[in-house]
Amino acid sequence: MSDRKFRYLLIPVAGVALILTALVALNTRHHKLNLSPRKLFWNSESTNLQVGAQKAPWTGWDDKKWFGISTIDPNDKEALIAAGCFVDPTTYKPEIPVNEPLPDTANDAWERMYNSCVDITPPMLTRCPIPNAYHGVFGDGMEFKFHHYVALKSVHDVLKPFAMYIHGFNFPMQSELFQKAIQDFNLILVPSRKADKVFHLDVKVLEHQSDILRMEINTVYGGIYSDFDVFWLQPLHREQSEITDFYKEFLDGEHETVLAGQSPQNGVIGRVANGVLINKRCARFMQDWYKLYLLFNDQDWEFHSVILPHILWKTIGRTGSPADELVHVEHSSMQQPSYDWRSLIHTPRGFTEWNWTQNIACHLWIREYEGRDKLNFESIKTVNDPIGRMARYILWGNKKEKFDMNINYFINETDFQEVKKRGDSD
Numbered sequence: 001m002s003d004r005k006f007r008y009l010l011i012p013v014a015g016v017a018l019i020l021t022a023l024v025a026l027n028t029r030h031h032k033l034n035l036s037p038r039k040l041f042w043n044s045e046s047t048n049l050q051v052g053a054q055k056a057p058w059t060g061w062d063d064k065k066w067f068g069i070s071t072i073d074p075n076d077k078e079a080l081i082a083a084g085c086f087v088d089p090t091t092y093k094p095e096i097p098v099n100e101p102l103p104d105t106a107n108d109a110w111e112r113m114y115n116s117c118v119d120i121t122p123p124m125l126t127r128c129p130i131p132n133a134y135h136g137v138f139g140d141g142m143e144f145k146f147h148h149y150v151a152l153k154s155v156h157d158v159l160k161p162f163a164m165y166i167h168g169f170n171f172p173m174q175s176e177l178f179q180k181a182i183q184d185f186n187l188i189l190v191p192s193r194k195a196d197k198v199f200h201l202d203v204k205v206l207e208h209q210s211d212i213l214r215m216e217i218n219t220v221y222g223g224i225y226s227d228f229d230v231f232w233l234q235p236l237h238r239e240q241s242e243i244t245d246f247y248k249e250f251l252d253g254e255h256e257t258v259l260a261g262q263s264p265q266n267g268v269i270g271r272v273a274n275g276v277l278i279n280k281r282c283a284r285f286m287q288d289w290y291k292l293y294l295l296f297n298d299q300d301w302e303f304h305s306v307i308l309p310h311i312l313w314k315t316i317g318r319t320g321s322p323a324d325e326l327v328h329v330e331h332s333s334m335q336q337p338s339y340d341w342r343s344l345i346h347t348p349r350g351f352t353e354w355n356w357t358q359n360i361a362c363h364l365w366i367r368e369y370e371g372r373d374k375l376n377f378e379s380i381k382t383v384n385d386p387i388g389r390m391a392r393y394i395l396w397g398n399k400k401e402k403f404d405m406n407i408n409y410f411i412n413e414t415d416f417q418e419v420k421k422r423g424d425s426d
C-alpha cells in the first residue's frame with residue numbers, strides 16, 4: 001500500500017494511540033496527584049476513557065423528546081438549575097480580596113470538576129439543553145479594547161443570553177470602556193484561579209492558561225464560551241417554527257457539545273478550535289478532553305487546544321457514529337474564514353471571495369493584523385471591509401434583520417461620502 005493510502009489512516013490510528021497513551025499516563029500518575037483512580041473514570045459513561053464502568057440505569061425519555069431534544073428552555077435559568085443542567089458561577093464564593101485570583105490549586109480545580117460531575121449520568125445529560133449563558137475568560141492584566149466591546153455586544157444583542165459571566169482577576173476597573181461594557185451588558189465578574197498549573201504540570205504560556213480555564217469553567221457550569229475577538233452574527237437558540245436547514249438550533253440538547261471546525265492541514269489532520277465552546281454542564285466529551293491535559297506540554301502551541309479535540313472527535317464522535325450525540329462540529333459557520341484565510345476578514349477581498357450568508361459567528365484573528373486592534377467608535381464608521389461592516393451591524397444595525405455583508409451599514413451619508421472620496425473598493 002502506498003504512503004498516500006496510509007495517510008488516511010493517520011487520524012484514527014493517532015486517536016487510538018493517544019487514548020492508549022492516556023490510559024497508561026492516567027494509571028501511573030494518579031499517585032502523584034493524590035487522587036483515587038476511580039476519579040479518572042467516574043460514573044458518567046466517559047466517551048473513550050471509561051474502563052469497566054457499569055452503564056447507568058435507563059430512566060426513559062418523556063414522550064415529547066423521544067428524538068433527544070430537551071423540553072427545558074435554554075433561557076430558563078431557574079428550571080435549568082432545578083434540573084441540574086446549570087450551576088450559577090456566583091454561588092462559588094470563597095473569601096478573597098477584591099479583584100484577586102481564587103486561591104484554588106490545580107488539584108482543587110480537578111476536585112471541583114469531579115464533585116460536580118460524578119453523579120451526572122447519560123440520561124440526565126439527555127434531559128438537559130445547553131444553557132444560553134455566556135462565559136468569557138479575562139486574561140491577567142489584559143487591556144480591554146474596542147473590538148472586545150463589540151464582541152460582547154454581539155453576544156448580548158445576538159445570542160441574548162440570560163447572563164454574561166466574565167471570569168478572571170486583575171480586571172481593568174479603571175478603564176472607562178470596560179465600565180461601559182459592565183453597565184451596557186450587565187456583566188457579572190467572577191473570580192477565577194490563576195491557571196499556572198494543570199494537574200501537576202506547570203503552565204507558563206498565558207494563552208494555555210486561558211485554554212485550561214475555559215475548559216474548567218464551561219465543563220463545570222455549562223453554556224457558551226467564545227474569545228473576545230469573536231463576533232456573533234446569528235443566534236444559537238431559535239423558536240421551533242424558525243428552525244430550518246439554513247437557520248439551525250444548537251442549544252436544544254441534541255448534542256452535548258458543539259465545536260467549531262477549521263480547515264485541515266495538507267488534507268490530513270484538521271483542527272477543531274477552542275475559540276468557541278458550546279456545551280452542556282459535565283458534557284462527556286469536555287470531561288475527557290480535560291483529562292487528557294495529563295499529557296500536556298507547554299511547549300506545544302496548539303496540540304491540546306486544537307489538534308487533540310479534532311483527534312477525539314474523529315475517533316469517537318463523527319456524524320452518524322453511535323457517539324454522535326456527544327459532539328457536533330460545525331465546519332464552516334463559526335471559525336471561518338479560518339486562520340489561513342484571515343485576510344478575507346480584514347480586506348475588501350472578503351466581500352467577493354467568501355460566502356458570508358453561512359456565518360453564525362466570525363473569529364477575527366485580530367492579533368495577526370497590525371493596527372486592527374486600534375479601531376474605535378469613530379474610525380469603525382468608515383472602515384470598508386468585512387470587519388467594518390460586521391462591527392457597524394453589531395453596534396448600530398437592526399438585529400431583527402439578518403446580517404447581510406452586501407449592506408455597508410454606514411450610519412449616515414457623510415460616512416458614505418468619506419469612503420467614496422477615499423476610493424475604497426468593494
